[in-house]
Amino acid sequence: MTVSPTPSAAPGSPTRAAVRMEGLRKTYGEVVAVEGLDLEIGAGEFFSLLGPSGSGKTTTLRMIAGFELPTAGRILLDGEDVSQRPPYERDVNTVFQDYALFPHLSVGENVGYGLMIRKVPRDERARRVADALRMVRLTGLDDRRPGQLSGGQRQRVALARALVNRPRVLLLDEPLGALDLKLRQEMQVELKTIQQEVGITFIYVTHDQDEALSMSDRIAIFNQGRVEQVGSPADVYERPATAFVAGFVGISNILEGAVAAFVTDGAGTVTVRPEKIHLLDPGDPVPAGSVALTGRVHDVVYLGSDTKYLVELDAGGTLAVIKQNVATSSMEALALKGKPVLLAWDRTHTLPVAADGAGGGPSPT
Amino acid sequence: MHEPRGARIALRIATIAVLVFIYAPLAVIAIYAFNSGTNQAWPLAGLSFQWFERAFEQSGVRDALWASIRAGLGATAVALFLGSLVAFAVQRFRFFGRETVGFLVLLPIALPGIVTGIALNSAFRTAGLELGMTTIVIGHATFCVVLVYNNVIARLRRVSRHLEEASMDLGATQWQTFRYVTFPAIRTALLAGGLLAFALSFDEVIVTTFTTGGGEKTIPIWILQNYTRTSGLPIVNVVALLLILLSVIPVWIAQRLAGAGTGSPSGR
Numbered sequence: 026m027t028v029s030p031t032p033s034a035a036p037g038s039p040t041r042a043a044v045r046m047e048g049l050r051k052t053y054g055e056v057v058a059v060e061g062l063d064l065e066i067g068a069g070e071f072f073s074l075l076g077p078s079g080s081g082k083t084t085t086l087r088m089i090a091g092f093e094l095p096t097a098g099r100i101l102l103d104g105e106d107v108s109q110r111p112p113y114e115r116d117v118n119t120v121f122q123d124y125a126l127f128p129h130l131s132v133g134e135n136v137g138y139g140l141m142i143r144k145v146p147r148d149e150r151a152r153r154v155a156d157a158l159r160m161v162r163l164t165g166l167d168d169r170r171p172g173q174l175s176g177g178q179r180q181r182v183a184l185a186r187a188l189v190n191r192p193r194v195l196l197l198d199e200p201l202g203a204l205d206l207k208l209r210q211e212m213q214v215e216l217k218t219i220q221q222e223v224g225i226t227f228i229y230v231t232h233d234q235d236e237a238l239s240m241s242d243r244i245a246i247f248n249q250g251r252v253e254q255v256g257s258p259a260d261v262y263e264r265p266a267t268a269f270v271a272g273f274v275g276i277s278n279i280l281e282g283a284v285a286a287f288v289t290d291g292a293g294t295v296t297v298r299p300e301k302i303h304l305l306d307p308g309d310p311v312p313a314g315s316v317a318l319t320g321r322v323h324d325v326v327y328l329g330s331d332t333k334y335l336v337e338l339d340a341g342g343t344l345a346v347i348k349q350n351v352a353t354s355s356m357e358a359l360a361l362k363g364k365p366v367l368l369a370w371d372r373t374h375t376l377p378v379a380a381d382g383a384g385g386g387p388s389p390t
Numbered sequence: 391m392h393e394p395r396g397a398r399i400a401l402r403i404a405t406i407a408v409l410v411f412i413y414a415p416l417a418v419i420a421i422y423a424f425n426s427g428t429n430q431a432w433p434l435a436g437l438s439f440q441w442f443e444r445a446f447e448q449s450g451v452r453d454a455l456w457a458s459i460r461a462g463l464g465a466t467a468v469a470l471f472l473g474s475l476v477a478f479a480v481q482r483f484r485f486f487g488r489e490t491v492g493f494l495v496l497l498p499i500a501l502p503g504i505v506t507g508i509a510l511n512s513a514f515r516t517a518g519l520e521l522g523m524t525t526i527v528i529g530h531a532t533f534c535v536v537l538v539y540n541n542v543i544a545r546l547r548r549v550s551r552h553l554e555e556a557s558m559d560l561g562a563t564q565w566q567t568f569r570y571v572t573f574p575a576i577r578t579a580l581l582a583g584g585l586l587a588f589a590l591s592f593d594e595v596i597v598t599t600f601t602t603g604g605g606e607k608t609i610p611i612w613i614l615q616n617y618t619r620t621s622g623l624p625i626v627n628v629v630a631l632l633l634i635l636l637s638v639i640p641v642w643i644a645q646r647l648a649g650a651g652t653g654s655p656s657g658r
Contacts, residue, residue: 090555090559091558091559092555092559111558111563112555112558112559113558113559113560113561113562113563117559118559118560119555119556119559121552121555121556123550123552125550125552125553125555125556126556127553127556127557127570127571127574128575129574129575138557138560138562138570139560139561142560142561142562142566142570143561186556186560187559187560190560190561
C-alpha cells in the first residue's frame with residue numbers, strides 16, 4: 026500500500042524529480058487547505074492531482090505556480106528551492122480552467138506573450154508561435170480575438186500559450202472542465218499525445234476520475250488537504266489504499282463490520298469493484314474460489330452499454346454490480362428489480378482498505 | 391412583446407411627454423440664441439447670428455471657457471489618479487474598513503454642494519490657501535473621484551484575476567502585467583470615468599462659488615453673473631447652446647465606452 030517515492034510507471038523511469046514538495050502546507054486563517062504534503066514528480070511524467078473540490082489539489086498547483094506562497098514546507102523545481110519566488114521567476118507555465126486569455130490581444134499575440142516578455146527576437150517569436158499553433162491545430166487563426174473562438178479553440182490557445190515557452194513543467198488546472206463530454210474526450214487524447222511529443226512534465230488537476238485514469242502515468246488522490254494514495258492508474262483502481270480512494274476512483278463498494286469479516290475471514294474494511302461481481306440466481310452453484318452473498322436487487326440503473334444493479338445484502342450493506350448489456354435487453358435488466366439474487370466474485374478481488382477517518386490513510390512518503 | 395394596443399400607445403405618449411418635458415426648455419434656449427433682438431419674447435424679432443459673433447468677441451467668455459477647461463482637466467486628472475487607486479485598493483485587498491472606504495468615496499456626490507462648498511471654503515481659509523484655480527480643482531476633485539472609482543471598480547470586478555496571474559505566469563513582472571494586461575482592460579473604464587468627471591466639473595456652480603477667489607471665473611459662474619443683465623442675456627443663450635453641444639459629446643462617448651465589454655472583439 027505504501028507508495029515508492031520514485032515514479033514507477035513513468036516512461037523511461039526518470040531518475041531525477043522535476044518537482045519535489047516537502048512538508049508543503051497551506052492554511053488560510055483557521056482553514057487548512059493543504060496539510061503536510063510530500064510528493065515527488067518525475068521529469069516527463071503525466072501526473073494527476075485527483076480529488077473532490079476543496080481537497081487541496083488546486084491550492085497545491087497554485088503553490089507550484091507561485092500564485093500562493095506555502096505556509097510551511099518547500100517546493101523544488103529540478104532540485105532548486107523556488108518556494109518563495111514570484112510566478113515570473115519559475116520555469117513553469119499554467120493552463121487555467123477559464124483559459125485566462127487576454128481579451129484585447131489576438132490569438133497570435135496571446136501565444137507570443139511569454140516570448141515578447143522574454144524579449145525573444147521577433148522572427149524567432151513568429152516561428153515559435155506558428156509552431157505552437159500548428160501543434161494545437163489552430164494554424165491560420167493568429168489574427169482572431171479570443172472572443173471569436175469556440176470553447177475548444179480557446180482551450181487550445183491557452184495550451185499553446187503555455188507550451189510555446191517550453192517550460193520545465195506545465196500545470197493544468199481542470200483545463201477541460203468547461204468543455205462538453207465529446208470535446209473533452211477528444212482533448213484528453215490530444216493532450217496526452219502532445220505531452221508525449223514535447224516530453225514536458227504535466228501536472229494535471231482534475232476531479233474527473235476517468236480523465237485521471239485515462240491520461241496519467243501516476244495519480245495522487247487528494248482528500249481534505251491530504252494525499253491518500255499515489256500510484257499508477259491501475260494501482261489506485263485495483264489496489265485502493267483507503268476506503269476514500271476506493272470510492273472516489275470508481276464506485277464506492279465498501280463492506281464493513283460483520284459482512285466484511287465474513288468475506289475476508291478477518292476484521293476490517295474491504296471493497297470489491299462492481300464489474301468483478303457476478304450476478305447469479307439464488308439457486309446457482311457458486312464458482313470455486315469465490316465469495317458468495319445473497320441479497321435483493323434494490324434498484325436498477327440502465328446506462329446504455331451497461332446496467333448498474335444496486336443490491337441490498339441480506340448480511341447488511343449494499344453493493345453495486347455493473348454488467349455489460351451483452352445479451353440483456355433493458356426490459357430484462359429492469360425486470361430484476363426487487364428480485365432475490367446471489368452475488369459471487371473471486372476471492373482475489375476482495376480488496377482490504379483502510380477505513381475512512383483512520384488518519385487519512387497511509388502517507389505517500 | 392404582446393402588450394395590448396392601448397397600452398402600447400399610452401406608453402408611447404408617456405415617453406414622448408417625458409422627452410418633451412426634459413428637452414423643451416433646452417429647445418427654447420437654442421431658439422433664442424438665434425434671436426436678432428434683445429427681448430426674449432414671441433414671436434422672435436428675426437433670425438441672426440449676431441450674438442454668436444458678440445459672444446466670440448467677448449474676452450470674458452473666452453477666459454471663462456478656458457478657466458472651465460483648466461478646472462475640468464485638473465479635477466479629472468486628480469480624480470483619475472485617486473479614483474483608480476482607491477478602486478484597486480478596495481477591489482484587490484482585504485483590509486479593515488474596506489466597505490466603509492467605498493461608502494466614503496461615494497458620499498461627496500450625495501452631500502449637498504452647498505455644504506461641501508462651505509466646508510472647503512473654511513478648510514482652505516484655515517489652511518491659509520489662497521482661493522483660485524488650485525482650490526477649484528481640489529473642490530471639484532472631491533466629487534469627481536467617485537465617478538472614476540465607480541467605473542474602474544465595476545470593470546475590475548469583471549476582469550478575472552486569472553488574467554494577471556497568467557501574465558505573471560508567462561514571465562511578466564507586476565509592472566509589465568499592469569502595462570500589458572491590467573491597463574488595457576480598464577482603459578475604457580478610465581476614459582468613461584474621466585469624461586463623466588470632466589462633464590461634472592465643467593458645469594459645477596455651487597462648490598465653485600465657494601472655492602473661487604473671484605479672480606477665476608468658470609463658464610457657469612460667468613453665465614450666472616451675466617444672466618441678470620439684459621444686455622448679457624442673448625450672449626448667455628449662445629454660450630448655453632454651445633455648452634449643451636459640448637456636454638452631449640463626452641457623455642455620449644462615456645456611455646458607449648462603459649457599455650463596451652472587456653471581452654468584445656472591438657475591445658482594442
